[in-house]
Amino acid sequence: xxxxxxxxxxxxxxxxxxxxxxxxxxxxxxxxxxxxxxxxxxxxxxxxxxxxxxxxxxxxxxxxxxxxxxxxxxxxxxxxxxxxxxxxxxxxxxxxxxxxxxxxxxxxxxxxxxxxxxxxxxxxxxxxxxxxxxxxxxxxxxxxxxxxxxxxxxxxxxxxxxxxxxxxxxxxxxxxxxxxxxxxxxxxxxxxxxxxxxxxxxxxxxxxxxxxxxxxxxxxxxxxxxxxxxxxxxxxxxxxxxxxxxxxxxxxxxxxxxxxxxxxxxxxxxxxxxxxxxxxxxxxxxxxxxxxxxxxxxxxxxxxxxxxxxxxxxxxxxxxxxxxxxxxxxxxxxxxxxxxxxxxxxxxxxxxxxxxxxxxxxxxxxxxxxxxxxxxx
Amino acid sequence: xxxxxxxxxxxxxxxxxxxxxxxxxxxxxxxxxxxxxxxxxxxxxxxxxxxxxxxxxxxxxxxxxxxxxxxxxxxxxxxxxxxxxxxxxxxxxxxxxxxxxxxxxxxxxxxxxxxxxxxxxxxxxxxxxxxxxxxxxxxxxxxxxxxxxxxxxxxxxxxxxxxxxxxxxxxxxxxxxxxxxxxxxxxxxxxxxxxxxxxxxxxxxxxxxxxxxxxxxxxxxxxxxxxxxxxxxxxxxxxxxxxxxxxxxxxxxxxxxxxxxxxxxxxxxxxxxxxxxxxxxxxxxxxxxxxxxxxxxxxxxxxxxxxxxxxxxxxxxxxxxxxxxxxxxxxxxxxxxxxxxxxxxxxxxxxxxxxxxxxxxxxxxxxxxxxxxxxxxxxxx
Numbered sequence: 001x002x003x004x005x006x007x008x009x010x011x012x013x014x015x016x017x018x019x020x021x022x023x024x025x026x027x028x029x030x031x032x033x034x035x036x037x038x039x040x041x042x043x044x045x046x047x048x049x050x051x052x053x054x055x056x057x058x059x060x061x062x063x064x065x066x067x068x069x070x071x072x073x074x075x076x077x078x079x080x081x082x083x084x085x086x087x088x089x090x091x092x093x094x095x096x097x098x099x100x101x102x103x104x105x106x107x108x109x110x111x112x113x114x115x116x117x118x119x120x121x122x123x124x125x126x127x128x129x130x131x132x133x134x135x136x137x138x139x140x141x142x143x144x145x146x147x148x149x150x151x152x153x154x155x156x157x158x159x160x161x162x163x164x165x166x167x168x169x170x171x172x173x174x175x176x177x178x179x180x181x182x183x184x185x186x187x188x189x190x191x192x193x194x195x196x197x198x199x200x201x202x203x204x205x206x207x208x209x210x211x212x213x214x215x216x217x218x219x220x221x222x223x224x225x226x227x228x229x230x231x232x233x234x235x236x237x238x239x240x241x242x243x244x245x246x247x248x249x250x251x252x253x254x255x256x257x258x259x260x261x262x263x264x265x266x267x268x269x270x271x272x273x274x275x276x277x278x279x280x281x282x283x284x285x286x287x288x289x290x291x292x293x294x295x296x297x298x299x300x301x302x303x304x305x306x307x308x309x310x311x312x313x314x315x316x317x318x319x320x321x322x323x324x325x326x327x328x329x330x331x332x333x334x335x336x337x338x339x340x341x342x343x344x345x346x347x348x349x350x351x352x353x354x355x356x357x358x359x360x361x362x363x364x365x366x367x368x369x370x371x372x373x374x375x376x377x
Numbered sequence: 378x379x380x381x382x383x384x385x386x387x388x389x390x391x392x393x394x395x396x397x398x399x400x401x402x403x404x405x406x407x408x409x410x411x412x413x414x415x416x417x418x419x420x421x422x423x424x425x426x427x428x429x430x431x432x433x434x435x436x437x438x439x440x441x442x443x444x445x446x447x448x449x450x451x452x453x454x455x456x457x458x459x460x461x462x463x464x465x466x467x468x469x470x471x472x473x474x475x476x477x478x479x480x481x482x483x484x485x486x487x488x489x490x491x492x493x494x495x496x497x498x499x500x501x502x503x504x505x506x507x508x509x510x511x512x513x514x515x516x517x518x519x520x521x522x523x524x525x526x527x528x529x530x531x532x533x534x535x536x537x538x539x540x541x542x543x544x545x546x547x548x549x550x551x552x553x554x555x556x557x558x559x560x561x562x563x564x565x566x567x568x569x570x571x572x573x574x575x576x577x578x579x580x581x582x583x584x585x586x587x588x589x590x591x592x593x594x595x596x597x598x599x600x601x602x603x604x605x606x607x608x609x610x611x612x613x614x615x616x617x618x619x620x621x622x623x624x625x626x627x628x629x630x631x632x633x634x635x636x637x638x639x640x641x642x643x644x645x646x647x648x649x650x651x652x653x654x655x656x657x658x659x660x661x662x663x664x665x666x667x668x669x670x671x672x673x674x675x676x677x678x679x680x681x682x683x684x685x686x687x688x689x690x691x692x693x694x695x696x697x698x699x700x701x702x703x704x705x706x707x708x709x710x711x712x713x714x715x716x717x718x719x720x721x722x723x724x725x726x727x728x729x730x731x732x733x734x735x736x737x738x739x740x741x742x743x744x745x746x747x748x749x750x751x752x753x754x755x756x757x758x
Contacts, residue, residue, distance in 0.1 A: 001386075001447055002379040003673040005757055009378065072378060259753040266749050277745035282692070285667075285744065288754045289693050292666035295756070296380045312662045370658050371651035375631045 013076050016055075020084035024049050032085040033260070035345050037208070040123075040165045046087045047120040056089045057118045061102050064114045071298040082252025092124040092161075093117045097170045100187070100240050104228035109189070125166030125192070127157040127214055128237070134159075135365050137172070138181045138234065142216060144173035144188055149223040151175075151188060153196075153216040159359075163199050163212035166192050172233050185233035189225040190216070206348035241361065249317025251291045254324050258283055261328045264342070270331055283323055290316050308374050311366040318356035318363060325350040378757065380669050386451055389430075389444075393455040396424050401459035404719040410462060411577030415540040417462040423495045425452070431469055432493025435477055440490025446610070450617040450672045457621025460722050462578050464500075467536045467733075468492060470614040472499040474607040475545050479557050479594040488543065488559070500541030502532035502560075502583050503604065510735040512605035513555040519548035519590065526592060527566070528558060528585040536733070538581030539571025546590060547604060554599030558590035565589070576729040577722065606680045609687035612734040613675045616668040616694040619730050623664060623697060626705040626723040627657050633709055633720075650708060657701050664697035670756055688740040689754075695737025698727040 005013065021029075028042045050056040051065075058077055060066030069077070081088060089095075098117045101109055116122040133140040142155025153173060160169070169190050176184030190197065196219035201209045228236050262280050265271040271280070290313070297309055328346045329336045335343025357363040371377040382390070400421045401407040410418050425431055433448040435441020442448075449469060456465050469492060476488045476499075491497035505515045517530025528548050538544070542562045550556040560567060566588035571581045593600070631654055634644040644650050671690035674682050702724035706713035713720050731737070 001382060001669065001673050001676075003670070003677055005378050255753050262748065263752075271749050274745060277748050278741055281741055281744035281748045284748070284754050285689050285692050285741075286663070288689060288756060289663035289667040292670045292756055293662055295378060296666050296669070299378055299380050309662055312659050316659055316663065364652070367652045367655035368648075370655035371645075375627075375651075375654055375658060377631055377634055377645040377651040377654060 009072060009076065012073055013080060016077055016080040017084070019053060019055065020081050020086045023053065024084070024086045028087065029085040032087055033256070034342060035257075035349050038087055040162075043087055043090060044120050044123075047089045047093075050086075050089055051119045056120075057094045057098060060094075060098055060114075060118070064098075064102050064110070065118050072295075075294065075298040079252040082250060083256055085253075085256065090120055090123065092126050092170075093120060093122070095243055096126060096240050097124050097189075099243050100170070100227060100236055103239060104187075104232075104236050106224070108224060109227065113189075123162075123165050123167045125160050125163045125169040125214070127160060127169040127171035127190070129159045130156060131158055135362055137237065138185065140172055140174060140185065142171065142173050143177070144175050144186065144221070146175075146223075147220075151221045151223060151226070153188065153190065153219040153221055155216050157214040157216075158202070158211075160199070160212045160214045161210060163192075163214055164201065164209065166199070168192060169197075169214060170227070172237055175233075176231055179231075182234040184231055185237070186230050187227040187233040187236050188221055189227060190219065190221050191225075194219050194221070196220075204352070205354075206351040208348065208352065210352070249290060249294055249313035250321055251287065251294055251317065254317070254321045255287055255291070257321075257328065258287060258324045261324060261331050264328070265331045268331070276331075279327060283320065283327065286316075287320055290320060311361075311369045311374075314360060315363050315366040315370075321356050322350075322353050325353045380666075382447075382451065386448060389448055390451045390455060392428055393425075393430060393452050394458070396421070396428060397455050397459045397461055400424070401461050404722070405717075407460060407462065407577075407719075407722070408717070414571070414579065415537065416573065416577060416579040417464060417537070421461070422463055422498075425463065425465075426493065426495025429493075431465075431495055432489070434469065435473060435485075435489045435493060438482075439477065439485040440493050442493065446614075446675045447672055450614060450668075450675075453614045453617040454621035457618035457623075457726075458625050460622060460625075460719070460726050462576070464498070464537045464578065466611055466614045466618060466730075467501055468499055471501045471607050471611040471734075472545050474610045475501065475557060475600075475603060476593065478603045478606065479598075479600055481594055484559070484593060491543075497542035498537060498540060499543045499545060500535050500538050501607075502535045502538060502544045502546040502585075504532060504534055506531065506533050510608070510739055512601050512608060514547040514549045517546070517548040517585065519550055519556050519558060521551060521597070526558060526590045526596070527587045528560060528590045529587060531582065531584050533582040534572075534574070534580035535569075535583050536574075536578065536580055538583045539569050539579050544583065545593065546585065547600070548590075550597055550599065552597065555601050555604065556596075556598060557593040557600045557603065559593055560585065560588050560590045574729065576726045578729075602680065606683060608734050609680075609683045610675060612687045612691050613668070613671045613683075615730045615734060616664075616690045617672060619694050619698050619727055620661075620665050620668050622723050622727055622730075623661050623701045626701055626720060626727075627654070627661055629720050629723070630654060630657065630705045630708050633712075637710075644708075653704055653708060657704050660697040660700045664694050667693045688743050691735055691740035692737045692744065695731050695740065698731055699737075702727040 057065050058067040130140045144151040144153045171188050175186040196217040198215040200213045202211045270276050329350045332343030332346045336347045338344050429442045430452045432441035433444040434446050437443040508515050520527050544560045546558045546560050547555050566586040568584040569581045571579050574580045637644050667690050671686040674686035705720050712718050
């Protein structure tokens with residue numbers, strides 16, 4: 001057992017800290033730090049800055065722009081990025097479809113898509129969930145039927161995050177309705193400018209427009225936009241969702257937000273109220289325990305394979321993320337009701353973050369995973 | 378950054394586990410031992426000494442094994458796994474640390490050597506009625522009488538004070554401040570009354586009436602800081618014991634859920650129950666992480682770092698111990714309430730460990746007091 005980082009990792013951390021705090025535009029980082037909404041241009045500019053330095057897709061295979069980093073270095077990269085209020089690279093591109101294409105895509109798909117996916121010259125959307133297929137993803141009904149070389153797609157996707165910005169969408173579609181539901185699914189890449197693709201916004205409780213419905217009506221998709229083999233979609237989806245759970249506890253940004261809530265509570269005098277001080281101290285302690293758990297997981301996880309305890313990180317990570325947003329609304333008090341200051345922004349953020357325990361496998365799904373795969377129940 | 382134990386530490390764990398499984402693998406044996414005085418097995422204690430387990434953190438010149446606190450923590454975890462009643466944390470962690478930090482070279486060699494060999498059981502007489510985890514003495518006074526010293530006062534609860542061969546006693550010094558003294562168990566003016574403790578062990582009320590005492594280290598020195606560090610050390614070792622207990626309490630609970638049938642099906646058919654077990658696992662993982670970290674701080678850190686880590690681990694493990702202990706009984710149902718079934722003993726021991734050196738609310742109060750003084754907590758800085 002060894003508490004300190006090695007000299008090499010310490011140096012790596014310093015390099016990351018230096019990069020994130022000096023090479024990503026300050027105005028974008030200020031927006032993140034203050035909980036303001038980012039524009040598409042902000043997200044693209046930030047990812048381009050990372051990609052130019054080789055830091056947008058460090059977990060990809062090296063030949064496609066990845067870095068040969070250890071799990072711990074990836075963790076440090078992620079934490080320092082969050083601590084510096086740098087918007088993380090677009091997950092749909094870098095955590096989801098990129099690794100999938102690198103693993104399952106044809107040479108043509110790799111050649112065509114991987115570089116612009118890393119640089120965010122193509123903005124990907126995720127087309128998995130449907131109105132009747134959320135946690136029970138395999139129940140999806142969007143159909144793709146072969147017609148000559150093309151696939152003809154009909155159906156509806158939902159909860160398509162930032163779909164309004166999407167250039168392309170990676171979808172799971174039913175290609176064989178007559179077999180066990182997991183066995184008849186394929187993954188298709190669909191150009192969102194094709195005729196028959198329609199994106200409709202869904203307004204959420206925070207007043208924002210973050211998610212969408214995507215409708216497909218007789219959309220003709222070229223046959224070579226299939227990823228992997230026909231009916232292999234479920235395997236690919238499991239690979240993708242397994243990646244999604246890695247790094248899912250946003251310790252760095254939650255820490256930053258808690259420090260901010262504390263600073264604001266101190267400025268307003270609220271921190272001298274022992275009840276508030278205790279709430280802060282308790283959250284800090286749980287966050288420390290979570291960070292140490294994340295470190296244990298990265299330090300001990302076999303290369304590539306997600307640690308079984310990653311469900312703990314997702315579950316507890318989102319609970320603490322939500323709790324800190326709740327603290328900030330409470331610190332804002334009456335200012336949280338409305339206006340134009342930080343207090344007014346705290347309420348939409350708090351409401352928006354209710355999603356964290358629902359997406360990426362709801363926290364009930366995580367409990368189910370812990371109970372079944374870790375405890376054997 | 379590395380959370381893995383070394384091969385040597387793993388071998389120590391295996392040896393300790395083998396020894397303790399033989400002693401208490403059958404829970405009935407543990408129950409029999411706690412039903413008779415002194416509430417622990419002197420034979421198991423000797424075996425632990427032979428293994429080198431009682432001298433792990435002490436230097437070789439003091440008669441110890443020259444290992445460290447991480448090694449002591451490994452043994453504490455194993456004791457926790459079988460909820461062994463041996464007074465390891467108070468004898469090795471608390472008494473040992475006090476003597477190691479405050480004793481003269483001669484006292485260290487004599488007392489730590491005797492602890493390590495299992496020759497003498499050393500208890501700490503520090504708590505006093507009505508006081509809560511203070512590093513200072515309250516009404517117990519030390520008086521200098523020519524060349525010698527005497528102690529006057531009541532200490533309670535003193536873990537295994539009924540049978541201890543030697544006491545490390547805290548007392549208010551004539552000039553103020555809290556001093557530390559050694560008092561022989563059979564010295565005149567030492568009266569002890571032993572009670573069965575909630576966790577099956579024994580605690581005593583020890584009354585010192587002009588009892589002859591020898592200053593630990595140089596006479597008349599204020600040892601408040603030494604006591605605080607020893608209490609922090611004990612808290613971190615206790616957290617390790619608690620982690621061992623919680624791991625097994627959870628395992629017993631999941632085994633029970635898989636085997637116990639109600640309404641014609643096993644209990645793990647009911648999601649309401651499996652979700653609660655999943656939450657217990659979350660508590661355990663977080664408590665384990667912070668305990669391993671605190672143990673590394675204990676091994677490497679200065680007194681201030683150890684103090685901060687002890688507060689943090691105390692808070693987290695207190696919360697986790699209550700959560701896991703309470704749920705373990707609830708998910709077992711009625712059988713969890715019975716003394717002949719082990720899970721209750723696990724919860725009981727978690728409850729007493731929580732209250733020996735400062736519970737979660739006490740730690741939270743200290744953390745909350747200082748919360749405005751820094752930006753964020755960084756375990757790697």
